[in-house]
Amino acid sequence: MATIRIPPVLRPAVGGEKELSAEGSSVGEILRSVADEHPDTQTQLFAADGGLNRYVNVYLNDEDVRVLDGLETAVGESDTLVILPAMAGGAV
Amino acid sequence: MSPSGAEVLRQIKSRIDEVDPAVVREQSSNGALIVDVREPEEWGTGHIPGAKHVPKSYLESRIEGAAPDRSQHIVLYCQSGNRSAWAARTLIEDLGYEHVESMTGGFTLWKDRGYDVETPRTLTAEQRDRYSRHLLLPEVGPEGQQKLLDAKVLLLGAGGLGSPAGLYLAAAGVGTLGIVDDDTVDLSNLQRQVIHNSTRVGVPKVDSAEETITELNPDVTVNKYQVRLGPENIMDILPGYDIVVDGLDNFPTRYLLNDASVRLQIPVVSAAILGFEGQLSVFKPYDGPCYRCLFPTPPPAELAPSCGANGVLGVLPGTMGLLQATEVIKLILGQGDPAIGRLLLYDALAATINEVKIRRDPECPICSRHPEAISDEEMGVFPDYDAFCAGAH
Numbered sequence: 001m002a003t004i005r006i007p008p009v010l011r012p013a014v015g016g017e018k019e020l021s022a023e024g025s026s027v028g029e030i031l032r033s034v035a036d037e038h039p040d041t042q043t044q045l046f047a048a049d050g051g052l053n054r055y056v057n058v059y060l061n062d063e064d065v066r067v068l069d070g071l072e073t074a075v076g077e078s079d080t081l082v083i084l085p086a087m088a089g090g091a092v
Numbered sequence: 093m094s095p096s097g098a099e100v101l102r103q104i105k106s107r108i109d110e111v112d113p114a115v116v117r118e119q120s121s122n123g124a125l126i127v128d129v130r131e132p133e134e135w136g137t138g139h140i141p142g143a144k145h146v147p148k149s150y151l152e153s154r155i156e157g158a159a160p161d162r163s164q165h166i167v168l169y170c171q172s173g174n175r176s177a178w179a180a181r182t183l184i185e186d187l188g189y190e191h192v193e194s195m196t197g198g199f200t201l202w203k204d205r206g207y208d209v210e211t212p213r214t215l216t217a218e219q220r221d222r223y224s225r226h227l228l229l230p231e232v233g234p235e236g237q238q239k240l241l242d243a244k245v246l247l248l249g250a251g252g253l254g255s256p257a258g259l260y261l262a263a264a265g266v267g268t269l270g271i272v273d274d275d276t277v278d279l280s281n282l283q284r285q286v287i288h289n290s291t292r293v294g295v296p297k298v299d300s301a302e303e304t305i306t307e308l309n310p311d312v313t314v315n316k317y318q319v320r321l322g323p324e325n326i327m328d329i330l331p332g333y334d335i336v337v338d339g340l341d342n343f344p345t346r347y348l349l350n351d352a353s354v355r356l357q358i359p360v361v362s363a364a365i366l367g368f369e370g371q372l373s374v375f376k377p378y379d380g381p382c383y384r385c386l387f388p389t390p391p392p393a394e395l396a397p398s399c400g401a402n403g404v405l406g407v408l409p410g411t412m413g414l415l416q417a418t419e420v421i422k423l424i425l426g427q428g429d430p431a432i433g434r435l436l437l438y439d440a441l442a443a444t445i446n447e448v449k450i451r452r453d454p455e456c457p458i459c460s461r462h463p464e465a466i467s468d469e470e471m472g473v474f475p476d477y478d479a480f481c482a483g484a485h
Contacts, residue, residue, distance in 0.1 A: 008366045009391075055391040059448040067451055082448055084435075086343070086387035087364045087371055 002030055004081045013040035027058060028071030030081060045083070057084040101174060108180045109193045113202045116140075116167050116195050124165040127158060129179045130199070134171060140202060141210040143169075148179050155183065162189050169195035169202070213238060219311065223265055231427045237265060241311065243424045244268040246333040248321060248349070250301040251275070252409030253339030253363055255287035257417040261337075262305040262312045264421055269305060270315040270333060273297040284406035321345055323472055326352045335420050338362040339413070343390035348472030350375065350383035354459050355466040361419045363412040368405055368440040370412040373431050373450065374419050377459060380432035385453040408440055 001021040006014050014020060015038070022037070024030035031052075035042040047053050051071070058065045059082040065073045075081065095103070111119070120126050126143040128135055135145045144158040148170070159166055166189060168176040176194040183189040195202070203209060215223070215234060219241075226232040232240075243266050247254040250273045258269060275297050277288045285297075292300040298316035305312050319325055322345070330336065330352055338360050340346045353360045359376040362383070375382050415436070422428045437446045454460055457470075 008369055053391075054389050055387060057386070057448075062446075062448045064449065064451060082437075082446070084437075084448065085391050086389075087366060 001077065002075045002079045002081060004030065004034060005083065007083055007085055007087075009085055009087070010041060010044060010083060013044065014038045025075060026071065027060065027065050027073045027075055027081065030075055031058070031071070044085070055086050058082070059084065101177060104181045105177050105194075108177060108184065110173070110177070110196045111167060111193045112196055113205055113207065116169070116202075117207060119165070119167060124167050125159055126167050126169065127155070128170075128199075129168055129176055130170050134199075136212060136214045138203075138209045138211045139199070140169065141208050143210075148175050151179050151182055152187065155187065155189075159189070162187070163191060164189075165191045165193075167193045167195055170198050172198040172200055174198075219265075222309070222311075226264070232425060236425045236427075239424050240265045240421070241267040243335070244270070244333045245420055245424075246270040246272065246330065246336045248272050248336060249339050249341075250285070250287055250297040251281070251339065252284045252365070252404065253413040253416060254337065255285040255301070256410045256413035257337050257339075257420070258301055258305060259287050259308065260414060260417040261420060262309045264417075265309065265311055266420070266424070267311060268313045268315065270317065270329070271298050271301050272317040272319065272321050272329060273301075274318055274320045284404065284409050286410070321349070323348055323468075326471075327468070330356055330358060333358060335423055336360045337416050337420060339364070339409075339416075344472055346383060347390070351458050351466060351471040353377060354382050355463045355471070357463055359423055361416045361423070363416050365404060365408050365412050366402065368408060370408055370415075370438040370440070372412060372415050372419070372436045372438070373434060374423070376423075376430070376432050377463070381450045381452040382456060382459040384458050385456045386435065386450045388453070388457075405440060411438065411440070 001023055004020045004022055006018055006020060011017065020034060022030045022033045024033050031045055035045055045053060045056060052058060060068060060073055060075060061080055116126065120140070120142060126140050128139050128143045128145045129148040129151060131147055139145065146154045146158050166183065168179050170176040173194065173196045176198065180192045180194040183192045215237060220227065223237045226237050227234060245261055245266050245268070247258050247269060250258060250271050254271070258271065261269060277292045277295050277297055277300050279293050281288060282290060287304045288297065288300045296318050298318045302314040302316060305314055317329055321329070326348060336349070336353060336358055338349060340349060349360065353375070354377040357377045359374060361374050363370060363372045374380070419430055422430050433450050434447045435450055437448070452459065458466060
């Protein structure tokens with residue numbers, strides 16, 4: 001199963017976990033299985049049309065899936081998906 | 093009986109080629125390599141523009157660095173034309189250089205003729221002492237230190253990230269530090285904002301930071317901007333700075349900064365922190381992606397926490413601010429691989445740094461265009477801007 005790294009802002013939606021494992025052979029299948037298991041992530045990951053929200057970047061290992069095959073990108077057992085929402089946080 | 097030094101010199105001069113300064117002036121523009129063989133103190137008082145400096149005492153060991161090709165046309169000069177004659181003999185007879193000449197009359201005659209002189213800027217004795225650990229590094233050295241002293245870096249905020257970055261950039265001798273911050277020092281800042289201290293609670297952060305920096309390194313000029321960065325002042329503040337250090341805590345200003353820095357072609361060393369995690373990247377306009385290539389739109393306000401309301405481990409902005417300072421110094425020196433097109437992800441609890449690639453977006457609404465085509469009206473604007481800002485406040 002592939003590993004999914006969950007960013008701090010999404011952790012409350014997955015019970016505080018930093019990493020998840022999920023079944024699936026593509027980026028889309030894996031993210032949908034995350035959303036099925038943790039419904040609070042659904043609106044944060046996916047736009048109304050079923051595509052990825054534009055403010056969320058997803059990387060297969062270190063490469064943006066948008067320059068690969070997007071949600072269709074094939075994912076192997078030992079791959080890591082990194083979910084990265086935009087972050088603006090200096091320390092006030 | 094051995095001949096006198098003067099006799100040997102006369103013999104050497106009869107064997108080597110000597111040239112008049114007027115000829116050297118033409119030759120230098122025709123590709124000849126002009127080499128000054130005087131001592132460092134003499135070089136420091138002025139030299140022929142474009143000349144390389146190889147003191148006669150290091151000639152044999154250092155000339156190859158300046159002139160690796162032995163067929164290169166080389167003109168040597170000293171103060172009066174004698175040491176350069178000896179040096180020319182060494183290059184020709186001992187080291188096999190094929191086309192070497194010595195300038196008659198030396199630098200004294202050159203100056204008397206009224207030809208151009210370049211006076212190198214040198215570090216003071218105190219600066220040589222203060223920056224001695226930099227001077228020992230080949231990647232910095234006197235030239236690199238001079239670049240640092242000439243550099244102008246703008247810190248957006250004297251807070252969690254700006255405090256450590258500002259302290260170390262000042263210590264490193266970055267000659268001009270601009271600081272934009274409209275806030276005053278609060279006791280709760282001192283857990284991480286190490287440029288301030290307990291006696292300055294209530295003092296404007298720009299004043300407090302200036303005091304610390306001046307005490308640390310009087311070489312540094314501090315420009316204070318006690319304002320909140322916004323569309324009404326960004327184009328007055330940014331021009332003239334070489335690099336911006338960004339630790340902005342909100343998206344509208346983050347996009348505004350991006351667009352202004354692309355328009356002005358100023359690199360931005362950016363960091364963000366949340367909880368125990370930090371991100372860092374260098375956005376160098378047109379060399380790599382910009383912030384909009386990475387995040388074309390911000391998240392909705394409820395998913396965009398700022399650090400003010402959240403906890404932050406005090407040392408984390410220290411770590412990230414110093415990574416920013418390191419990137420700034422690398423950019424100034426032109427050394428190493430800056431984090432351009434890469435986003436570093438630091439996890440303090442796991443003690444790991446991962447990175448992901450950031451690609452330039454060929455359709456980026458800002459950096460796919462010519463800098464002059466970016467207008468005031470579109471700077472800092474993004475889709476659903478009004479809704480975002482309504483949700484954020």
